[in-house]
Amino acid sequence: MKHKLMLGRYIEGQSLLHRLDPRSKLAGMLCFIAAVFLINSYVTLFIGLVFTLIIIVLTKIPLSYYIRAIKPLIFLIAFITLFHIFFHTEGARMLKVGVFSIYSGGLEKGLVAAGRMTLFIAFASVLSFTTQPDRIANALGSFLRPLKRLGVPVERLTLMLSLSLRFIPTIFEEAERIWKAQVSRGFSLADQPLKEKAKRTIALLVPVTSSAFRRAESLADAMEARSYRLGASRSQYRQMLWKRSDTLFVLSFTLPICLITLFN
Amino acid sequence: MGITFEQVSYRYKERALKQHLALDHIDLSLKTNQFITIVGAPGSGKSTLLQHLNGLLRADHGTIHVLDMVISPSPAKLPKGLNQRIGLVFQYPEQQLFKETIWEDLLYGPLNFDMSKTEAELAAKTAAEFMGLDDLILAKCPYQLSSGQIRKAAIAAVLAAGPEIIVLDEPTASLDASSRLELMTLLHRQCQEQGRTVIVVTHALEEVAPFTDQIIVMDEGTIAFVGKPHELVNRTDLIDKAGLQIxxxxxxxxxxxxxxxxxxxxxxxxxxxxxxxxxxxxx
Structure with missing residues (x-):
């Protein structure tokens, strides 16, 4: 079960990426999204890929972890790719399969779309693998703080986000326990038709969801019991510290953005 | 027939990049039809060891013989009937009951193991009676029960499948003293009357000592002691390390x-x- 649920997990480590300020990683992520949106050809995809691989190497987390994070979304990626391949009619016709024709433009669009999505997931994994969930929420809170003046309930949003992020691993663990309890009592997805597989997966989701609700309720009570109030001033245990390496990290994203713009 | 671990090692892969061995070349031989207790400090590998018994976790190295079945490291297939013959009750019973009513939950295992509806109902009824769950409780949703009742229901759900070995991870946690004694007595009866092997992980030596035939102390993924409970008395080093109390x-x-x-x-x-x-x- 755990092998299937890698996305959104934090993996302990001592790499450069682990030590960076969460704000710089979040800013880097935004730059990276911009770069990924600019990608629209094989060459620019290659540039994005090389840059992502460099970042992945810097995390000192084996590539297999990233592959496992991408795996659950493989059907979505395949669907997007095939959609482009079969419904884009730009470029030269390469192949005719029944009523469908495959064009070089469609093939490029399909593969680039798949590549963009893969890069995006890989980079989102870099952020979650190297940053504890509450630190991501703190960073986001600090980015959103100026919006408070405009009446945006920043604190409420940050609390919601930090709690949801905090419970990702807990809910995974709980799902794993329920899964194990079911497997021990003869539950199996192997050799089952697709319909039965879907039905049995729902059998897993129901107890996980209901348990998440119960947990949320007791958490709210526990926070209230310890005098948590929205909007009250409070100090932080972990202070965020922006260093030179953080500035360099964010600046390094200008390189792929420039290169991708140049080769577009 | 018994339970034998031969040089079994296991390492958790996904928790952190560098993990120590959760099981470190374990060699262990146990007789069946006994009440076996496993103790050890948190993180010493007790739960990991248990989950190897019914193939939920697969050893990186080494072979496990359980009854007449052999569990080899992945990708070798798990022996047929393993899950039915070795029943596992987990630490958090509330997460093991996932059907709408306790009765449906009791039927879940037997039906999965291909029993007919009548057989399954009979097995569920027998297990419920043994654990003292009446019809009123059986009709309830798991969340409406007390923690003691949930625990009994979780054990009954495993017993209903008719396992030859029943493995329980901290079955008495969060129970009061009288419920603990009652539960241990019931488990001991499973061993004595039904000839089942009962394996219990616990921290409380006091509650299992009168029933235990053999005690195993685990320490940092290794087996530090195997013997009769009273033989442990002079090993104060182990007792302290495992956080036990004589x-x-x-x-x-x-x-x-x-x-x-x-x-x-x-x-x-x-x-x-x-x-x-x-x-x-x-x-």
Whole structure:
């Protein structure tokens, strides 16, 4: 079960990426999204890929972890790719399969779309693998703080986000326990038709969801019991510290953005 | 037929990049039809060891023989019937009950193991009766039960499938003293009357000592001790490390042994037994 649920997990480590300020990683992520949106050809995809691989190497987390994070979304990626391949009619016709024709433009669009999505997931994994969930929420809170003046309930949003992020691993663990309890009592997805597989997966989701609700309720009570109030001033245990390496990290994203713009 | 671990090692892969071995070349041989207790400090590998017994976790190296089945490291297939013959009750019983009612939950295992509806109902009924769950409880949703009832239901759900070995991870946690004793007595009866092997992980030596045939102490993924419970008494190093407490009745017995010239004991006495011995010695 755990092998299937890698996305959104934090993996302990001592790499450069682990030590960076969460704000710089979040800013880097935004730059990276911009770069990924600019990608629209094989060459620019290659540039994005090389840059992502460099970042992945810097995390000192084996590539297999990233592959496992991408795996659950493989059907979505395949669907997007095939959609482009079969419904884009730009470029030269390469192949005719029944009523469908495959064009070089469609093939490029399909593969680039798949590549963009893969890069995006890989980079989102870099952020979650190297940053504890509450630190991501703190960073986001600090980015959103100026919006408070405009009446945006920043604190409420940050609390919601930090709690949801905090419970990702807990809910995974709980799902794993329920899964194990079911497997021990003869539950199996192997050799089952697709319909039965879907039905049995729902059998897993129901107890996980209901348990998440119960947990949320007791958490709210526990926070209230310890005098948590929205909007009250409070100090932080972990202070965020922006260093030179953080500035360099964010600046390094200008390189792929420039290169991708140049080769577009 | 028994349970044998041969050089079994296991490492958790996903928790952190560098993980120590959760099981470190374990060699262990256990007889069946016994009440076996596993103790050890948190993180010593107890739960990991249990989950190897029914193939939920697969060893990186080594082979496990359970009854007449052999569990080899992945990708070798798991023996047929493994999950049915070895029942596992997990630490958090509330997460093991996932059907709308307890009754449906009791039927879940037997039906998965291809029993007919009538057979499954009979098995569920027998298990429920054994654990003292009445029809009123069986009709309830798991979340409406007390923690003691949930625990009994979780054990009944595993018993219903008719396992030859029943493995329980901290079955008495969060129970009060009388429920603990009741549960241990029920489990001991499973061993005595039904000839089942019962394996229990616990922190409380006091509650299992009277029932245990063999005790295993685990330490940092290795087996530090295998023997009769009373043989553990002099191993204060292990007792401290595993966070155990010698039963109070035994400590009192040991303290009175010299002044009252009591003979050496080969088991942990119950409070009643101790009272009888002292009474006899002073009269």
């Amino acid at each position: 039963p109070a009745a035994y400590e009192l017995y040991a303290a009175l042994q010299k002044p009252l010239r009591l003979s050496k004991l080969d088991h942990y006495p119950s409070a009643a037994e101790l009272a009888a011995v002292i009474k006899a010695a002073i009269s």
